[in-house]
Amino acid sequence: MTAPRTLLDKLWDAHEIVRREDGASLLWVDRHLVHEGSHHAFAKIAARGLPVAEPDLTIAVVDHYAPTRDRAAIADKQIARMIGTLERNAQDHGLELYGLNDPRQGIVHVVGPEQGLTLPGLLITCGDSHTSTHGAFGALAFGIGATEVAHVLATQTVWQSRPKAMRIVIEGALAPSVTAKDIALNWISRLGADGGHGHAIEYAGATIRALSMESRMTLCNMSIEGGARFGMIAPDETTYAYLKGRPHAPTGAGWQAALADWRTLESDPGATFDAEITIQAETIAPTVTWGISPDQAIPVDAALPDPAGLPPARARHVEAALDYMGLQPGQPISGTPVDQVFIGSCTNARIEDLRAAAAVLKGRKAVVPGLVSPGSMLVRAQAETEGLDRIFTEAGLSWEAAGCSMCVAMNGDHVAAGKRCASTTNRNFKGRQGRGARTHLMSPAMAAAAAITGRITDVRDFDPARAA
């Protein structure tokens, strides 16, 4: 009889090749996702004359620098060079490539699940901190740096120390217009941007069970914004229904064998966690960030913090954030004018996200400019089949191609200095969306509401169920 194990323990143990005396584990990597930013790592293995150890388990996706318009003739030479370098590395090493002009191209964390490359029970690495997204399937998925990317390329393994286990339990029913993004911003604002340091988070509880795969991905994606490198959810029927029939998913007897293995992927009753919190879903409101760190988030109907009355160190910190954001202490955040909106990113650009934004925008006009960049070209095609593109364009928003776009501002899409953007992305860091840009993170429906009023707006005012 073995001691009860957490989901983290099961995934870790299944991938551990060697454990050194000092406790470091050498882990097998089932999927390694690379993108244009992996150029440092390819250069490192080239310098040693090493091949890619497992080309069949290494997948290349163009996303960080992917232009969202005018792809036929990329004007910026640097951007063209970055994309060309990845495509050439993929070709040289025999990797499956989702290149710029592939109809399946998109953000790596959207493409992996969509193609059935992401599966429960896998260990997935990528040189991108939002790799935690794939944990939504019950995978052990985490972001790594360039030295580690080179190590995985050369050996298909990665050295790690086992993190501590944290469980975040959400119980109860979410109110209308409250989404996975709001759950994420809620717990991050409670625990802090470093609250998850050193931990792998497992999300559990009835509220999580009721979430779609898209919503689970949004939640796991944001784990790193609370400092946790890993976010995960035990797989269930929702997971299997999403995956069945995906291009790279197992089939026939292989599917049945996989299911038998996947059904064991849950924390055993009585398994212990190093940290645990429970949040009642009913207490979560549509949430928006006001500052320059993702934990600086408040319910949309709340007021901005006031440094007066805070201890001096906190007061300085809050003042600096309000100053960068151009906001007055103590004022309601609702009603803050925005200059533009962005609907996109690995956090919130899947089909469900676009549907939620379109439901608010339908038949209405945006009063500020906005960019909608679907998470993948397949999400884009699906949205067009459903007529969502017309809702966005008739509202006056730009409907463009897929990529990381204005979330990381590497492809030419950016927010100008001093401008304020209502954004469905994951980071409100200083300068993240462009030098001097001011970012407010929120859900897709909230961003759509901001587009219509030109202000930060409580989306519940647009909810037909609550309309007067």
Next chain:
Amino acid sequence: MAGWDRHSGLAVALPMENIDTDQLVPARFMSTPRSEGYGRFLLHDLRHDESGTPHADFPLNAAPEASILVARRNFGGGSSREAAVYTLVDAGFRIVIAPSFGDIFAGNAINNGLLPAKVSEAEAEHLIAALAEPAEAHVDLTACRIRLDAHDIGFELDPIRQRKLINGWDDIDLTRADADRIAAFRDRRREAAPWAWPTAPQR
């Protein structure tokens, strides 16, 4: 990568929290090959005005020879970009002292010989207060101690990481010595969980 166990150098305080990796290296610089050097990108948008002129009063600009940086909590949170570490290393930094570090940043730092030394919030504040002007500090990696004037404080470092920094280990060389065990593991996994290999695409 060369190992090291002691370092003495000029310490400078950057009394800010949440210095994320986007601030350490703005994304627009990241297409640069490493061979061209990343030191000039370090905290670029905090250190320079819109025209690219350095702010004279920014702490790092006043101490270009500094090799030890003291900051507040959650240093290096956010993006996994290892280029954030390259900016520090290429600018001459060997040690960052803070109450907490982003997990991915800390791993990247170790892989580049940069020590992320974790101290308590109170000790970080003492060091920041003592560094109104940059001053010489001494770091002993074996003993996990930092000395600055009258302050002699301990720092936390996972022993695995301590050993790696001191020895200057290269993981790829170490791991390749385990090639047989890796191959055996791969074969066992392929046998036990064939579904873990991607199927040929179904269109």
